[in-house]
Amino acid sequence: MSEEIGEILVQADDLQHKIKEMGEQITRDYEGKSLLLVGVLKGAVLFLADLMRHLDVTCEIDFMAVSSYGSSTESSGVVRILKDLDAPLEGRHVLVVEDIVDSGLTLQYLLRTLEARGPASLEVCALLTKPSRRTVDLPVRYTGFEIPDKFAIGYGLDYAERYRGLPYVATLTLTDD
Numbered sequence: 001m002s003e004e005i006g007e008i009l010v011q012a013d014d015l016q017h018k019i020k021e022m023g024e025q026i027t028r029d030y031e032g033k034s035l036l037l038v039g040v041l042k043g044a045v046l047f048l049a050d051l052m053r054h055l056d057v058t059c060e061i062d063f064m065a066v067s068s069y070g071s072s073t074e075s076s077g078v079v080r081i082l083k084d085l086d087a088p089l090e091g092r093h094v095l096v097v098e099d100i101v102d103s104g105l106t107l108q109y110l111l112r113t114l115e116a117r118g119p120a121s122l123e124v125c126a127l128l129t130k131p132s133r134r135t136v137d138l139p140v141r142y143t144g145f146e147i148p149d150k151f152a153i154g155y156g157l158d159y160a161e162r163y164r165g166l167p168y169v170a171t172l173t174l175t176d177d
Ligand SMILES: O=P(O)(O)OC[C@H]1O[C@H](OP(=O)(O)OP(=O)(O)O)[C@H](O)[C@@H]1O
Pocket: 040, 041, 042, 043, 044, 066, 067, 068, 069, 070, 075, 098, 099, 100, 101, 102, 103, 104, 105, 106, 107, 157, 158
């Protein structure tokens, strides 16, 4: 099997422009509040780092690692916690930061888990969404871009742990040799 970077789905400039807009919107919505960003490792690392540069509110970060894809292009459907948050969520305004909502299974699991910890509020900010693949209906308050039903790489998104550092989002083309 050989692999190559396919068509570009979201250009680097468009990503950065949208992230600035999202940061400004979140700043307005959380004015006067203290925000806890929960980054979902590993994919959300680039997005969270860029987003928080556009937040003008008191803000802390924490991370959770869950994995359902491994080195496959299809979700296994079984979500596992690999690393939990460092601090309790009780009474906190929590914003979950995701790179992509695809089937929605990861986020469904996360929201159930985090809601049970008693946050003051719990919302989601996702850079990318694939609405055509969604198997569960979820409340995503902030969304960057809708992308088609194709396996995407770049800007945090991996295939077998590679390609996360690309500054744009593209498709991955896999061909049998
Ligand atoms: O909506 P879903 O179908 O559940 O897919 C979305 C999730 O899958 C990816 O994570 P992955 O499990 O690949 O871990 P990673 O972030 O470390 O790559 C992505 O970062 C989301 O967290």
